[in-house]
Amino acid sequence: MSVIHHLNDDLLVSYAAGALSEGWSIAVATHLALCPDCRRRAAVADAVGGAMLDDLDAAPSEDRSWQAVRARLTSGSEPEKSHPVASPQTLPQPLRDYVGGDLNGVRWQALGKGASQLRIKTADRATQVRLLRIPAGKPVPEHTHGGRELTLVLTGSFRDGDTIFARGDIEDADASLTHQPIATPEADCICLAVTDAPLRFSSWIVRLVQPILGI
Amino acid sequence: MTALPDGQADKSMTELLLAVGRSQDIDAFETLFRYYAPRIKAYMSRGGGSASAEELMQETMVAVWKKAALYDASKGAASTWIFSIARNLRIDAYRRERRPEFDPNDPAFVPDEAPAADVAMAAFQDAGRVQRALLSLPADQATVLKMSYFEDQSQSAIAAALDLPLGTVKSRMRLAFDKLRTLIGGEPS
Numbered sequence: 001m002s003v004i005h006h007l008n009d010d011l012l013v014s015y016a017a018g019a020l021s022e023g024w025s026i027a028v029a030t031h032l033a034l035c036p037d038c039r040r041r042a043a044v045a046d047a048v049g050g051a052m053l054d055d056l057d058a059a060p061s062e063d064r065s066w067q068a069v070r071a072r073l074t075s076g077s078e079p080e081k082s083h084p085v086a087s088p089q090t091l092p093q094p095l096r097d098y099v100g101g102d103l104n105g106v107r108w109q110a111l112g113k114g115a116s117q118l119r120i121k122t123a124d125r126a127t128q129v130r131l132l133r134i135p136a137g138k139p140v141p142e143h144t145h146g147g148r149e150l151t152l153v154l155t156g157s158f159r160d161g162d163t164i165f166a167r168g169d170i171e172d173a174d175a176s177l178t179h180q181p182i183a184t185p186e187a188d189c190i191c192l193a194v195t196d197a198p199l200r201f202s203s204w205i206v207r208l209v210q211p212i213l214g215i
Numbered sequence: 216m217t218a219l220p221d222g223q224a225d226k227s228m229t230e231l232l233l234a235v236g237r238s239q240d241i242d243a244f245e246t247l248f249r250y251y252a253p254r255i256k257a258y259m260s261r262g263g264g265s266a267s268a269e270e271l272m273q274e275t276m277v278a279v280w281k282k283a284a285l286y287d288a289s290k291g292a293a294s295t296w297i298f299s300i301a302r303n304l305r306i307d308a309y310r311r312e313r314r315p316e317f318d319p320n321d322p323a324f325v326p327d328e329a330p331a332a333d334v335a336m337a338a339f340q341d342a343g344r345v346q347r348a349l350l351s352l353p354a355d356q357a358t359v360l361k362m363s364y365f366e367d368q369s370q371s372a373i374a375a376a377l378d379l380p381l382g383t384v385k386s387r388m389r390l391a392f393d394k395l396r397t398l399i400g401g402e403p404s
Contacts, residue, residue, distance in 0.1 A: 051346045092317065
């Protein structure tokens with residue numbers, strides 16, 4: 001089954017430009033592994049980078065630089081890295097590297113009402129990245145986010161309003177969208193969710209009421 | 216001179232890169248170096264990081280030499296491949312983040328449906344065509360694209376620098392890319 005819900009162009013362009021931070025990039029790269037259509041668009045965005053490089057005003061190269069690089073060249077090309085991987089795998093690369101293996105090794109942390117999560121560590125402090133496991137037929141818990149949220153389905157599917165999202169599909173939601181994703185009844189749904197990192201309030205009272213106010 | 220007539224110059228860059236990959240042709244590599252080294256240095260000096268643009272340029276060109284055998288001309292022009300190496304080294308040096316990328320050899324990877332021959336004919340490999348398409352963008356869209364590609368600015372940083380709502384930055388990027396795709400003919404529109 002092929003992907004129906006694709007990456008928005010602004011994400012593809014920012015990713016190709018190298019301007020997208022690591023958290024969002026994990027969702028983009030994982031979607032690209034599952035979606036030949038978006039890979040074709042990503043190739044165009046890369047070609048834009050190549051043309052921009054061609055277009056840069058450039059002084060003539062210096063002999064000193066050439067001599068320095070020449071001295072660093074060794075014969076024998078870099079061997080292509082190949083790590084034989086047992087197939088099949090549910091999580092595509094690069095996600096498997098971040099999780100530390102495929103789904104069967106995940107140590108889930110309970111979120112209540114049967115849902116669970118795995119927090120994924122990155123060097124990017126502006127985003128929060130996690131795997132979510134939603135029991136069949138149940139809604140995604142504690143669902144408030146202040147900014148953008150990308151949700152990429154890995155197994156099962158969820159429904160949001162009239163729209164179904166299945167493996168490889170990505171939902172791109174911003175703060176203005178009130179939505180309530182619910183796992184479809186046939187199976188548990190596992191997704192990758194990337195959000196803007198939540199605002200941290202110093203007062204414990206504010207932290208206490210934050211979930212109630214939805215801020 | 217920067218504009219390439221109908222991608223001819225870039226076609227020869229692609230030939231040179233293939234020669235380096237095939238037989239470690241040092242003369243071909245020197246020609247590539249004379250063309251790309253100053254451009255990569257200019258690219259690196261725009262990122263605003265502390266690493267030396269000269270050092271990052273040298274690292275990029277050494278990586279081009281080492282990896283040239285992996286270059287696949289059916290996936291894009293030489294400038295596209297070299298740009299992606301420079302970009303990844305810049306992310307590494309300036310942001311100290313990983314750049315997550317898919318792996319085409321991964322068992323979970325979903326391969327292209329189109330045969331390789333079709334991909335080889337893709338118009339976006341024509342670097343001259345991409346350059347001409349870039350020149351036709353309205354100034355406000357071109358500015359947003361350049362800030363992303365050259366200055367490593369996130370969408371929110373661009374919004375703050377230009378004093379625009381974030382949604383406007385996103386929509387300019389989408390409009391720009393939509394127009395480029397139509398002009399380049401990377402896919403039917």
